[in-house]
Amino acid sequence: MVQGLPDTVTFADVAPIIRKHCTGCHRPGQVGPFPLISYQDVRRKAKTVRKMVVGRWMPPWPADTAYSRFLGERTLTARQIAIIAKWVDQGAPAGDTSGLARLDPSAWTQGGMPPGMGPPDAVVWLPEPFFLPGDNRDHFIITKAPFELARDTFLRAVEYVPGNRRYAHHMxxxxxxxxxxxxxxxxxxxxxxxADSTKSLDAYAELGLQNDDGSWPLLTPNMVNYLPGLSPPVYPPGIGGYRIARQGAFLLNTLHFGPSMRDTVDRSRFNLWFGRVPPERPMKELFLGTLGSSPVVPALVVPPDTVMTFRTSMRVPSDISVLSINPHLHLLGRSFLAYAVASSGDTIPLIRIPDWDFRWQFAYTFPRMLHIPGNSVIQVEVVMDNTAANPNNPFSPPRTALAPAGRHMRTTDEMLQFFVNYVDYRPGDEAIELGQ
Ligand code: HEC
Incomplete structure (x- = not known):
């Protein structure tokens, strides 16, 4: 029970919470399916709003903040949830709203680069628009954004800008x-x-990603992520950053569009900011699990009507400073846990997602660089639920789910991946803040 709530809760108490944590997505042209701006908007949806916030489904933030902390966390406090619940229980009264400040768009949790970045140095457009059919289904697309720059150079930051914020769910x-x-x-x-079409047996080959001689080019996985309202990380100067070749492409492994009732189009782009000098401490990556460098144990096969636990682990050869992590599963995922065990026996929590939701796949950035000593072992534990009780099960009755062989990828296949973006450790890194 939360103590000290007003006897009568009115919209004046509720509006600041909604504006700060909901309106950024729930307004026209954004990903939320209906606006939550005015008193009428929120009142009309009061019952579902209550259910969503009490169940901690909204705002979407799958990671357990009692386990580890990240930048840009989108969660309500117990008190904020109690205020909304009490307001709805009392019949969602308007009360006196004259004291409510006019809606200030800057108060919304918003994406976008910090103003100090200036305009991008280059813009890479998807060559053609995407036609999203009005079939009221989710669409998972694989595509590429090819580029040719003036020369090989260095990338400081990159941002994905969807053409259609209403339906662009994540990328x-x-x-x-x-x-x-x-x-x-x-x-x-x-x-x-x-990605769900049975025709795409090898999406990467179909996209012509290979070199002209048929060999595979260098691929830097998991470089750019988009989610409504989250800003891409801009690390302190000299930290992170990539080399970028004159010729290349962004490979959009998952471009998820939410359901649309009518035909519409999306044309998105990447904004690039170059660095003048090579990144002093370039970004490196550990890639655990499916298609990565540590096996999933047991092999990722989930028979129908079973709930199974899968693990993957990797020894960290030398001291590292972690900047961000990215857990990735598909539809059968139930929970995700990752931590490191140092040779001293200490456990370093990385992330716990108690209720996996494939709709909200985040790249999580730590507030400060996280030191993992050399010889630690990163452990990942995932529960997959292939029963009919899993509401996201793509098949009814359930069918055997497998990891994809080769590069063929469909959302109805299963995957267990964990990416760790890091730089080599230097003493004092623990104090370096990663916020913008
Ligand atoms: C990051 C964007 C985002 C934020 C922030 C957000 N929502 Fe949502 N909301 C969505 C999307 C997208 C959906 C559609 C369902 C889905 O895709 O999971 C949704 C669905 C809903 C629904 C309908 C659920 C249903 O099953 O009918 C309610 C109610 C809701 N949100 C309330 C809220 C409230 C209240 C807040 C703030 C406390 C909030 N949302 C914050 C994006 C957001």
Whole structure:
């Protein structure tokens, strides 16, 4: 029980919470399915609003903040939840709203780069618009955004800007780098491939990502992420950052559009900010699990009507400073836990997601660099639920779910991946803040 709530809770108490934590997504042109701006808006949805906040489904933030903390956390306090619940229970009265400040858009939790960044140095457009059919279904698309720059250079920050914020739900992209002379035309093979279509047996080959001689170019996984309202990380100068080849492509591994009732289009782009000097401490990555460098145990096969636990682990060879992490599962995921165990026996919590929701896949950035001593072992534990009780089970009755073989990827396949973005450790890193 939360103590000390007003006897009568009115919209004047509720509005500041809604504006700060909900309106950023719940307004016209944004991803929320209806606006939560005015008293009427919120009143009309009062019962579901109560249910969503009490159940901690909204605002979406899957990670357990009692386990580990991240930048840009979107959670309500117990008191804020109690205020909303009491307001709804009392019939959602307007009360005196004259004291409510006019709606100030800057108060909303918003995406976007910090103003100090200035305009981007280059913009990479998706070559053609995407046609989103009005079939009221989720769409998971695989595509690429090819680029040719003036020269090889250094990337300080990159931002994905969806053309259609109403339906763009989330996006994860890797970067492909072509060595000089390896690829005549990085744009060849461009397509929007529906990840659920049975036709796309090998989406990467279909997109023509290979070098001209058929070999595979360098791929930097998990480089850019988009989620409504989250800003891409801008690390302190010299930390993180990438080399970017003159010729390459962003590989959009998952471009998720929410259901639309009518036909519409999206044309999105990447904004790039270059660094003048090579990143002093370039970004490195550990990639655990499916298609990565540590096996999933047991092998990822989930028979129908079973709930199973899968693990993957990796020894960290030398001291590292972690900047961000990215857990990735598909529809059958139930929970996700990752931590490191140091050789001293100490446990370093990384992330706990008690109720996995494939709709909200975040890249999580730590507030300060997180030191993991060399020889620690990173452990990942995932529960997958292939029973009919899992509301996200794509098949009814359930069918055997497998990890994809090769590069063929459909959302109805299962995956267990965990990415750790880091730089080599230096004493004092623990104090370096990563916020903008
Ligand atoms: C990051 C964007 C975002 C934020 C922030 C957000 N929502 Fe949502 N909300 C969505 C989306 C998208 C949906 C549609 C369901 C889905 O895709 O999971 C949704 C659905 C809902 C629903 C309908 C659920 C249903 O099943 O009918 C309610 C109610 C809701 N949100 C309330 C809130 C409230 C209250 C807040 C703030 C405390 C909030 N939302 C914050 C994006 C957001």
């Amino acid at each position: 994860n992209a890797a970067m492909i780098s072509y060595a000089a002379g390896a690829k005549k035309d990085p744009g060849k093979g461009f397509a929007y491939i529906d």
